[in-house]
Amino acid sequence: MAGYAVEIDDVTVRFRSKKRDVTALADVTMHVEPGEFVSIVGPSGCGKSTLLKLSSGLLPASKGDVRLFGEPVNGPRKDIGYVFQKAALLEWRSARKNILLQAEMRKMPAKEAAARADELIEMTGLSGFEDALPHELSGGMQQRVALCRALLHRPPVLLMDEPFGALDALTREQMNVELRRIWQETGTTVLLVTHSIAEAVYLSDQVVMISARPGTVAGVVDVNLPVERDYGPTMAEPEFAKATRHIRDHLGAAAAAE
């Protein structure tokens, strides 16, 4: 059992507010292999983001077990990288210093951190923008900085919560291609929450579909596309069409049944 990178076993999450109890997730079970790219899709408010918060230990499960590499998660975990929809950068720090925040908080050796930052800046195409302040960068560039920051400490698991949701369609496609490449280069396990079915299928080995209120696993789709995925040709593959259609039908049916 210790072989899984992320293990969510029969987990239920309830939020208690003064007026009512809300069950965000009900009896969710999902397993992610190390090095796998798994996307989570589903309608708004189905608890997709809650799944990531659970995995990182930012949120406790009301019932069930969450484990990272076989180790039970209780309290915030340090061995993950997190990217939100908003870049969440510190306005007063340059791109490079925002990336290095990760190193400062972890008290990483300065030399090692600087070298790693350079490597990531190069990898994500941020070269030439290291000294720019966040508000001087475009949305795509800001999100690249957030990605670098999340990868600085070489986390075995990268959690991404709709990281490209605020970007325009073209930038988003570009970022998808880059993320796929970066994932291949780093070999990290990725858990990606997204609204875009195409994005999920293009990027992932596996797509987990979540139904709404309370969130349950509605199905899992294995994406049988080759490892090397050029954007245009991949989109034209029959397997791509099959997978996206399957997910769309499934989520559509789930929404219609409500």
Place this chain on the structure above:
Amino acid sequence: MVTHTQSARTGQRERAGEASGIAERSRPGLGQRLGGFLERSWRPFALLAALFVAWWGVTAAELVEPYLVPSPGNTFDAIAARPEYFWEHTWTTTYETVLGFVIAIAVGVVAAVAMVQSSTLEKTLYPLLLFAQVIPKIAIAPLFVVWLGFGLGPKILVAVLMAFFPVVISMVTGLKSVDPEMLQLSSTMGAKSGQTFWKIRFPASLPHLFSGLKVAATMAVTGAVVGEFVGADAGLGFVILQANGNLDTPVLFAGLLIMSLLGVLLFVLVEWLEQLLLPWHASRRDEGASTTL
């Protein structure tokens, strides 16, 4: 030196921006900033000049009795006649104001940090704070004179009391306005609460603090003068009170003029400090509508 490195860096970034086709906005240099300042601030200065001319016009045409409204000339003559007198009293008020302002900042920031750390403390302190704010300072000032005598003490205390409130409120707001995702991120980095405070919370609260400081700066001047009104043998408040008793309107006007100038100067000083300490915030604010000088 500063301008040189800045422009060099901007140039480099602009080239990079061209290369990748992404729009880039360069940071303004020192000269540009000064030009920008002049361009933005000529209107208030023009209005001030117009008011001055109106003042001069009214007195020159003798629309009002000179003993009610002295002419600008008479007012400046009053200052020129006794420069040491005005210098001495201006210095006293400046001293009280600045000291009161600085103490208010220190106490206010510490109180705000403590209140944000502990909600129990916040609930306990807030009503007291509000009470201290709503109580008319002019009414409580005589008590301070009874307690602390005729020296600087009561003036500084009133200045602190007046300037303290905006500092606390703005700092509390600032510390609470940190992006919650930033804080979650910080906890996944394994940050200690001290690290989170100094690297994220505190710097993020500074723009809010500075808007409070601008209000507090003007309040501190008022506080010092109120303190002087109640019982003093020095300071601009004392000058005005004395001139009032003698029906010496030129001196009264001179005192008022210097006092206002003092408030404006302190305000501008705070704003300048903000530009210096938070260039990232100032450059960002320039993009939107500016509400400051």
